[in-house]
Structures are given as structure tokens and as C-alpha cells.
Amino acid sequence: MRGKSGTLPGNGQARPMTKSASAQVDSHIPAPGSLGTESLPRDRCLELHRIMVRARAMEERMIKMSKSGEGYFWIGGPGEEAFNAALGLLIKKGEGPDFDFLHLHYRNSATMVAMGMPMIDGIRQMAMTATDPHSFGRNFPGHFAFKKWNVTPISSVIENQFVIAPGTAIVQKRRGGDAVTIVVGGESGSAEGDFASCLIWSTRPGNELPVLMIVMNNGWGISTPHGSQHGAKNVIDRGKPFGIPGEVVEGNDPVASWFAIKRALEYCRKERRAYMLEAKVSRLYGHSSSSGAPRSSDPDCIAMFEEKLLVQGWLSQEAIERLHAEAKAEADAAAAQAVQEEKPHKEHVERFTYAPSSVDKVYPGDYTGVPQRIDD
Amino acid sequence: MATMVQAVRMALHYGEEHLGVTDVFGQDVGPPLGGVFTATQGLKTAWNSPLDERGIIGAAMGIAYAGGRPVCEIQFCDYGFNTIDLLKVAGNQRWAGAGNYDMPIVLMTPSGSGIRGSLYHSHSFESWASRLAGWKIVMPSNPLDAYGLMLSAIADPNPVMVLLPKALLRMRGDQLLPGEPANEAALKDMIDAPLGDRTRWQPRWPELGPHFVALGEASLVREGTHATVVSYGRTLPLCAQAADQLRDEDSLEIEVLDLRSIFPYDWSAISRSLEKTGRILIVNEDTEVTNFGEHLLRRVIDEHFYELVVRPRVLMGKHVPGIGLNQEYERNTVPQLPRIKDAMRELATEEA
Numbered sequence: 001m002r003g004k005s006g007t008l009p010g011n012g013q014a015r016p017m018t019k020s021a022s023a024q025v026d027s028h029i030p031a032p033g034s035l036g037t038e039s040l041p042r043d044r045c046l047e048l049h050r051i052m053v054r055a056r057a058m059e060e061r062m063i064k065m066s067k068s069g070e071g072y073f074w075i076g077g078p079g080e081e082a083f084n085a086a087l088g089l090l091i092k093k094g095e096g097p098d099f100d101f102l103h104l105h106y107r108n109s110a111t112m113v114a115m116g117m118p119m120i121d122g123i124r125q126m127a128m129t130a131t132d133p134h135s136f137g138r139n140f141p142g143h144f145a146f147k148k149w150n151v152t153p154i155s156s157v158i159e160n161q162f163v164i165a166p167g168t169a170i171v172q173k174r175r176g177g178d179a180v181t182i183v184v185g186g187e188s189g190s191a192e193g194d195f196a197s198c199l200i201w202s203t204r205p206g207n208e209l210p211v212l213m214i215v216m217n218n219g220w221g222i223s224t225p226h227g228s229q230h231g232a233k234n235v236i237d238r239g240k241p242f243g244i245p246g247e248v249v250e251g252n253d254p255v256a257s258w259f260a261i262k263r264a265l266e267y268c269r270k271e272r273r274a275y276m277l278e279a280k281v282s283r284l285y286g287h288s289s290s291s292g293a294p295r296s297s298d299p300d301c302i303a304m305f306e307e308k309l310l311v312q313g314w315l316s317q318e319a320i321e322r323l324h325a326e327a328k329a330e331a332d333a334a335a336a337q338a339v340q341e342e343k344p345h346k347e348h349v350e351r352f353t354y355a356p357s358s359v360d361k362v363y364p365g366d367y368t369g370v371p372q373r374i375d376d
Numbered sequence: 377m378a379t380m381v382q383a384v385r386m387a388l389h390y391g392e393e394h395l396g397v398t399d400v401f402g403q404d405v406g407p408p409l410g411g412v413f414t415a416t417q418g419l420k421t422a423w424n425s426p427l428d429e430r431g432i433i434g435a436a437m438g439i440a441y442a443g444g445r446p447v448c449e450i451q452f453c454d455y456g457f458n459t460i461d462l463l464k465v466a467g468n469q470r471w472a473g474a475g476n477y478d479m480p481i482v483l484m485t486p487s488g489s490g491i492r493g494s495l496y497h498s499h500s501f502e503s504w505a506s507r508l509a510g511w512k513i514v515m516p517s518n519p520l521d522a523y524g525l526m527l528s529a530i531a532d533p534n535p536v537m538v539l540l541p542k543a544l545l546r547m548r549g550d551q552l553l554p555g556e557p558a559n560e561a562a563l564k565d566m567i568d569a570p571l572g573d574r575t576r577w578q579p580r581w582p583e584l585g586p587h588f589v590a591l592g593e594a595s596l597v598r599e600g601t602h603a604t605v606v607s608y609g610r611t612l613p614l615c616a617q618a619a620d621q622l623r624d625e626d627s628l629e630i631e632v633l634d635l636r637s638i639f640p641y642d643w644s645a646i647s648r649s650l651e652k653t654g655r656i657l658i659v660n661e662d663t664e665v666t667n668f669g670e671h672l673l674r675r676v677i678d679e680h681f682y683e684l685v686v687r688p689r690v691l692m693g694k695h696v697p698g699i700g701l702n703q704e705y706e707r708n709t710v711p712q713l714p715r716i717k718d719a720m721r722e723l724a725t726e727e728a
């Protein structure tokens with residue numbers, strides 16, 4: 001099919017859900033690899049590839065920073081780029097309930113890059129600068145917060161985003177339209193009760209919610225293999241009793257991911273109900289810098305995609321190497337700039353604690369430390 | 377006069393009509409019950425949630441992220457302990473998120489002893505709550521303040537926890553709310569849901585007016601020069617009662633401050649009173665290890681040491697695992713009128 005079809009099929013495409021299938025309770029899709037009828041055009045594939053490469057370069061530069069002393073701790077998303085890049089391009093991006101809400105986890109950097117986040121904004125968080133738009137130099141890397149795109153603050157507390165997500169979906173459901181809430185977590189985090197809460201709250205009879213629950217299954221909870229603690233075959237099987245359809249997707253394949261996400265979002269947008277996706281992905285640099293961030297031998301979604309692009313004739317080896325070099329240069333330049341930018345000052349410790357209030361006698365503006373004597 | 381729970385209900389109605397409240401929710405909050413204490417009867421935005429405290433806090437946060445203005449309830453603070461990390465996130469998300477999002481949520485929850493509630497309906501929560509940076513914490517001691525603090529909690533764009541003293545929810549005040557009918561029976565007929573079938577019942581709300589009690593502003597309940605007592609919630613009326621008795625019996629003029637806001641607390645009011653009297657007692661019913669009153673005591677010592685004429689003190693609940701159902705346990709676990717009165721007399725009469 002080289003050069004003829006002008007599209008690239010997914011590696012592990014799942015069966016597309018028909019409308020009737022999507023409405024069924026037991027409509028889970030067979031494991032990846034069963035069908036291969038969907039494909040993406042050249043331009044879209046190259047766009048996905050470039051996002052994946054740039055997100056990887058950003059993360060690898062940050063890993064370096066964690067080892068060089070330019071930052072302290074790294075955690076992020078190498079290995080999840082294929083799925084996350086596709087997710088970022090399919091989001092209805094904007095601010096407020098007419099647009100998709102994102103309750104992400106700390107491995108979603110490629111989603112942010114796909115949405116248009118400049119590399120330097122991710123790196124500013126690693127460099128702990130006052131210019132860091134996500135956390136003012138306070139939080140770990142990958143802990144994004146960006147109101148203009150409805151990215152709610154990412155917390156290190158595993159899975160609590162799953163109890164917050166129904167709230168944004170309640171407002172969206174009430175409002176009408178097609179905007180949905182997307183919540184992302186890991187497979188091991190699904191052990192938390194908050195995951196079950198999301199199932200309950202998203203399926204209250206008469207109050208079903210447009211929530212896309214995404215489980216990024218890299219097989220690990222830090223050092224504990226998922227299979228050693230969870231007996232269920234697939235995490236999404238837990239949606240069955242709640243009537244939540246879903247599918248398992250080969251998350252290392254951006255094309256398969258693209259169509260799975262597209263199906264899921266179309267279902268949530270149209271039916272105004274919950275859907276689950278479980279993406280099988282790799283974890284390429286361990287849990288975080290706390291485990292040394294060593295490169296693992298897991299399948300690399302970028303390398304696998306590039307093999308297909310080469311076969312397809314859409315990229316040459318030289319072009320691939322040039323793209324990687326450009327991404328690395330972009331990341332290096334971003335890091336060089338970020339480390340020179342303004343750092344937080346001691347006067348910044350309290351900033352952004354409180355929003356200004358007309359009914360607070362002590363803190364009409366921001367927090368200023370414990371209450372002091374006001375001579376009135 | 378309205379009871380405190382009626383005042384809360386009317387504040388929520390005012391919030392729906394004038395302050396943009398979009399959701400009042402929690403377990404049993406919607407019809408038919410309208411809250412186990414009836415605080416949410418007849419409200420147009422009230423709805424029932426799953427029995428899931430974490431889900432309740434999380435949903436409130438999500439509603440706020442999407443532009444709503446929710447008031448959520450945890451039925452008893454005793455069941456809020458499994459939400460602590462979510463409460464932390466609600467309080468820190470603005471700070472941690474570079475000010476990207478405000479978090480205009482109100483959490484109301486009954487707190488403290490006094491309803492013969494045994495282990496899990498008698499907890500106090502303010503000392504736990506005071507450690508949740510980013511939150512504002514209030515606790516009224518009378519219906520008018522409950523109304524005014526609730527309106528401010530709703531209007532404030534930050535997370536505000538309204539701790540409602542369980543023992544005082546049925547108590548009446550001595551001041552009318554703005555717009556409240558003077559006739560208690562008439563008010564009850566208008567806004568209390570009937571027993572039995574409520575399917576066709578609709579409240580008839582009075583034309584309520586605004587009354588905002590500023591967050592961080594204490595109330596001077598009794599003026600005096602011999603000693604200062606700082607309290608809030610259930611123990612506040614007991615302190616006022618003790619002050620009245622000591623004035624009549626011992627000619628002691630004891631100043632009583634109703635803190636009303638646990639955080640931010642009114643340090644100015646405490647400081648001013650202490651400079652006048654040189655003697656201070658802080659009274660609450662939370663357990664003594666460790667107690668929010670100890671924080672105030674530390675500041676008193678740090679900043680007013682040389683103005684003190686006798687040792688400052690805190691009267692608190694005992695550090696025990698719970699409050700037992702037999703009333704002998706409760707009477708001897710949390711401060712009651714006789715102990716409070718004795719402590720106040722000792723404070724005011726100890727030789728300098």
C-alpha cells in the first residue's frame with residue numbers, strides 16, 4: 001500500500017463502535033489487532049510524529065536537568081506520546097464549559113504539546129521559574145494548570161482527578177452542547193476509591209455524564225507490577241456493571257489511538273454519557289527521577305511509528321534525524337532560556353493563595369501571612 | 377425568631393436568588409428530606425448525591441472549575457475525615473496552580489457535640505480545618521451570624537468551610553434576619569416542609585435582605601475590663617451566660633469575644649481586648665492535642681507576654697478517642713457551663 005492509499009492504518013485498531021453497539025452495556029471491543037480498516041492521511045501522521053518527537057525531546061531535556069542540578073525531580077510522559085499526541089489534537093480546546101475539560105495526570109506532556117504548549121512552558125516548571133505559567137515554580141514538572149484550555153491543576157495525589165471530573169461534566173451536561181470532560185489516570189491508580197466514585201457519579205440514573213475516563217496502562221505502579229495486585233483482566237471491565245462502554249487500545253500506536261479516542265469522544269459528545277478507554281503504553285524512563293530515570297527496553301512508540309513512516313515513504317531516515325535534531329535544539333534553547341529567567345522571591349511565598357474578596361476583612365486581596373493587628 | 381438551621385436555609389435561598397448559587401448538594405440534601413437537620417428544604421438547586429464524601433467534595437470542585445457556585449454538605453463533620461487530602465487540594469490548587477483557577481466552593485457541615493451523638497456525631501473539626509491552608513473557616517453561634525457568615529462564604533471566591541454547631545442548630549436568636557417575619561409560627565408555615573407527603577409542598581420564601589458578616593471579624597458579645605474570653609460555636613453562648621452570672625454574682629466584668637471566623641481570625645480584636653484586661657481564656661470543645669486555641673495562646677505569649685498579668689489559658693475538650701454515649705462521658709469530656717464559669721472566675725480573680 002506504499003504511497004497509494006495516502007493513509008496509514010493503525011497497528012492495533014479496535015473495532016469502531018457503531019451507534020447501536022455504543023448504546024449496549026456489554027459493548028467492549030476485542031483486544032487490539034483484530035481489525036485494520038482505519039487509516040490516517042500523511043499530513044496528520046507527520047503532525048502526530050512531530051508532536052511526539054518534540055514532547056520526547058522536552059522530557060529528555062528535563063531528565064537531564066534533574067541530573068545536572070538545573071532541576072530537582074523529574075516525572076513525565078515518555079512512552080505515552082502516541083496516545084497523548086492524538087488526544088491533544090482531538091480536544092475541543094478552549095476556556096469554560098462550552099469546551100472540553102481536562103483532568104490530566106502527570107504524564108500528559110505530549111497532550112499539552114499537541115494543544116500548542118510551547119516547550120519552554122513545560123521546561124519553566126522544571127526550572128522552577130517565576131515565569132512558569134502552570135505553578136509559579138512550585139510544583140513538579142508535568143503538573144500543568146492552564147485555565148485558557150480548561151486544564152485543571154494536576155495534583156501528585158493519585159486519582160483524585162477522578163472525583164473532580166464529574167463536577168465539570170455536571171455543568172457541561174446541564175449546559176447542553178457537545179463539550180465533554182476528559183479524565184486521565186494510571187492503571188494502578190484505579191485501585192483508589194476515587195476511580196469507583198467516578199463510575200458512580202458518571203452514571204447516576206437520569207444524570208448520566210459526558211465523561212471520558214482514560215486509563216493509561218503502563219503496567220507499573222512505581223515498582224509494583226500491576227498484574228501482581230489487580231486480578232481484573234482489563235481495568236475498563238469495571239465499567240460494565242455501570243453500562244459504560246469502552247475499549248482497550250494499543251496506546252503505542254498513534255493511529256489506533258487516534259481512532260479510539262475519536263470514537264470515544266464522539267460517543268461522549270453525542271450520547272452525553274461516560275465512556276472508558278484503556279491505553280496499553282510503555283514507561284520508557286521508569287516512574288520518575290527517584291528511580292534514576294533509566295531508559296527501559298519497552299517498545300518505543302516513536303521508533304515504531306517511524307518504521308511505518310519509512311516504509312510508507314513519508315519520511316526518510318535523514319528527515320527523521322533532522323526532526324529529532326531540531327526538537328533537541330528547541331528543547332536545549334528553551335532550557336537555556338528558562339534557567340536564566342526570574343526565579344521566585346521570598347516575597348512570593350504566599351502569592352496566589354486567595355482570590356480577592358469583598359467580604360474578607362483580613363484578606364481583601366491575597367494572603368499575607370497569619371492575621372496581623374489592624375489598627376482601626 | 378428563626379432557628380439557626382432556618383437561618384442557614386434562608387441564607388442558601390438568598391444565595392440562590394442573589395449570589396449565583398448553582399448547586400446545593402450532598403447526601404439527603406435534596407427532596408424529600410432536605411437535609412438531616414432540614415437546612416436545605418425547599419431550595420430550588422438542592423439535589424441528592426451518592427453517599428460519598430470524597431465524591432461530594434470533588435464534584436463541588438469540578439462544578440466550581442466549570443464556573444458554577446456550589447454549596448455542598450457533608451452530613452456530619454465526623455464523616456469528613458476521608459476527604460482530608462481533597463480538602464487540601466481544594467485549598468492549595470490556586471496557590472499550586474499559579475492562580476489559574478479560583479475555587480468558590482462552600483462546604484457546610486455540622487460540627488461538635490451536644491446532640492448526644494456518641495463517637496461519630498460529636499467530633500469537632502475546627503482544629504483539623506485550621507491546618508487546611510487556602511481555606512477560610514467560620515463557625516457561627518447564633519442564627520443571624522449563621523445567615524451573615526453563610527452569605528459571605530457564598531460571596532467569597534475561595535473555599536470556605538462553614539462549621540455549624542450541632543447543639544445550636546435548633547436554637548433561636550434574639551435578632552431578626554433582614555426580611556424575616558417576626559411571627560415564628562408564620563415563618564415555620566412558610567419555609568418548613570410538612571411531615572409526611574411533601575411531593576406537592578413548595579416553600580413561600582420571605583423577601584430576604586442582605587446581611588454579610590465579614591470573614592475575619594469577631595463580635596464583641598459582652599464588654600468587660602476584668603478578663604477576656606475568646607470562644608465560638610457551642611461554647612460561646614455558655615461563655616456569655618457565665619459572664620452574665622459572674623457579673624451578677626461576683627461583680628466581675630468579663631469581656632466575651634465571639635471569634636466567628638476560625639481562619640482568618642480577628643487578631644486585632646483579641647489584641648485590643650487583651651491589652652485592656654491583661655487576662656485571657658480561650659474556650660472551645662475540640663480535643664486538646666493539638667487544639668486551634670493553642671495557636672492563639674502561642675501568639676498571645678509571643679506578642680503580648682509583657683501585658684499579661686496572669687497566665688493565659690485554654691479550656692478544651694479532653695484528648696480521648698471519642699465522646700461516649702452515656703452523658704456522663706459527654707459532660708466530662710467537653711467544657712460545660714460550670715467548668716467554663718469556674719475557669720472564668722479563676723482567670724478574673726487570680727492575684728496578679
